[in-house]
Amino acid sequence: MSNVRPQPRPGVLSISAYVPGKSGAPGVAKVFKLSSNESPLGPSPKAVEAYRSVAEHLEDYPDGASTRLREAIGAVYGLDPDRIICGAGSDDLLNLIARAYLADGDEAIHSQYGFLVYPIATMGTGAKPVSVPEKNLTTDVDGILAAVTPRTKVIFLANPNNPTGTYIPYDEVKRLHRGLRPDILLVLDAAYAEYVSRNDYSTGLELVAESDNVVMCRTFSKIYALAGLRLGWMVGPAHIVDAVNRVRGPFNVGAPAIEAGIAAVRDAEHVERSRAHNDRWLPWLSEEIAKLGLTVTPSVGNFFLIHFPAEGGKTAQAADAFLTSRGLVLRSVASYGLPNALRMSVGGEEANRLVVAALAEFMAG
Numbered sequence: 001m002s003n004v005r006p007q008p009r010p011g012v013l014s015i016s017a018y019v020p021g022k023s024g025a026p027g028v029a030k031v032f033k034l035s036s037n038e039s040p041l042g043p044s045p046k047a048v049e050a051y052r053s054v055a056e057h058l059e060d061y062p063d064g065a066s067t068r069l070r071e072a073i074g075a076v077y078g079l080d081p082d083r084i085i086c087g088a089g090s091d092d093l094l095n096l097i098a099r100a101y102l103a104d105g106d107e108a109i110h111s112q113y114g115f116l117v118y119p120i121a122t123m124g125t126g127a128k129p130v131s132v133p134e135k136n137l138t139t140d141v142d143g144i145l146a147a148v149t150p151r152t153k154v155i156f157l158a159n160p161n162n163p164t165g166t167y168i169p170y171d172e173v174k175r176l177h178r179g180l181r182p183d184i185l186l187v188l189d190a191a192y193a194e195y196v197s198r199n200d201y202s203t204g205l206e207l208v209a210e211s212d213n214v215v216m217c218r219t220f221s222k223i224y225a226l227a228g229l230r231l232g233w234m235v236g237p238a239h240i241v242d243a244v245n246r247v248r249g250p251f252n253v254g255a256p257a258i259e260a261g262i263a264a265v266r267d268a269e270h271v272e273r274s275r276a277h278n279d280r281w282l283p284w285l286s287e288e289i290a291k292l293g294l295t296v297t298p299s300v301g302n303f304f305l306i307h308f309p310a311e312g313g314k315t316a317q318a319a320d321a322f323l324t325s326r327g328l329v330l331r332s333v334a335s336y337g338l339p340n341a342l343r344m345s346v347g348g349e350e351a352n353r354l355v356v357a358a359l360a361e362f363m364a365g
């Protein structure tokens with residue numbers, strides 16, 4: 001065999017593959033998966049019904065343009081369906097944006113604890129991910145502006161951010177945008193927007209509408225609870241929608257996802273129930289866990305970071321093992337550079353109470 005062989009493009013072999021949250025606990029009968037920010041209430045029953053109805057017609061290709069879904073999203077969010085693109089999760093859209101706007105030698109900026117898909121999507125294009133340190137586990141707008149170079153093409157901003165659960169106010173998003181050259185694309189990832197109830201927060205749809213260089217990605221994986229179907233959407237100016245559509249797979253969203261998505265986005269009551277559940281349990285969990293002497297990062301999402309001592313017997317790793325042995329599966333965030341924290345997704349009442357009781361036992365043990 002020759003030692004000349006196909007080589008992936010520069011950067012590809014430097015990618016550390018995304019590590020998803022664990023889903024099992026070996027040997028434990030009842031497992032509560034609190035590791036991937038999934039909704040404890042599950043999807044709208046109407047979405048499940050719509051999904052099932054597609055089983056009668058699996059031989060048909062889906063509508064490659066997801067037209068009815070874009071219209072349904074447009075009607076709910078007050079957007080022009082022509083400015084919307086649907087994707088197989090926001091992952092798909094983030095990768096398409098990277099593919100359309102980044103090339104070898106370009107730079108894309110993300111925040112230190114930003115979503116790991118950003119550097120992965122960036123490196124897949126041969127561009128360089130630039131990570132900007134956070135202040136107090138929060139995006140630092142001045143830091144991002146200072147990191148911009150002539151090679152910067154894209155800024156990825158998750159607001160609220162995962163895994164920290166923190167957010168920056170809309171004024172800060174606008175200040176970031178004002179400070180950018182007009183040829184830099186600002187990607188706002190508002191995956192958890194529906195959970196946020198702060199007066200100074202905005203998803204930034206207004207900024208998208210009035211700018212030539214801002215897009216927003218949204219997902220059906222979180223409050224809509226359709227993570228298993230892989231569905232997301234983005235909205236942006238016509239010229240960006242045109243470019244991204246050119247690199248999009250012609251049938252990138254399956255028919256079951258399209259139908260379930262239409263039903264889910266229209267079921268405002270179900271979204272409201274999920275939000276109300278989170279509004280009740282996020283503060284309860286944060287307070288109860290803080291009472292145990294653990295630091296909880298204030299979160300506006302459906303998850304939060306719990307910080308453990310770096311040394312001794314009460315480390316994040318020890319807590320993870322202890323909780324897992326009880327079927328309580330949280331998320332290690334070591335791959336995000338947070339080895340002393342675990343991320344917990346807000347679960348159902350039973351899971352939430354069990355975690356607090358188990359952590360109390362762990363800390364007392």
Ligand SMILES: *Cc1c(COP(=O)(O)O)cnc(C)c1O
Pocket residue numbers: 037088089090091092115158161162189191218219220221222227230231232
């Ligand atoms: C979960 C999440 C998403 C959603 O990803 P999908 O591919 O749509 O499942 C996007 N951005 C962030 C920051 C997330 O945490």
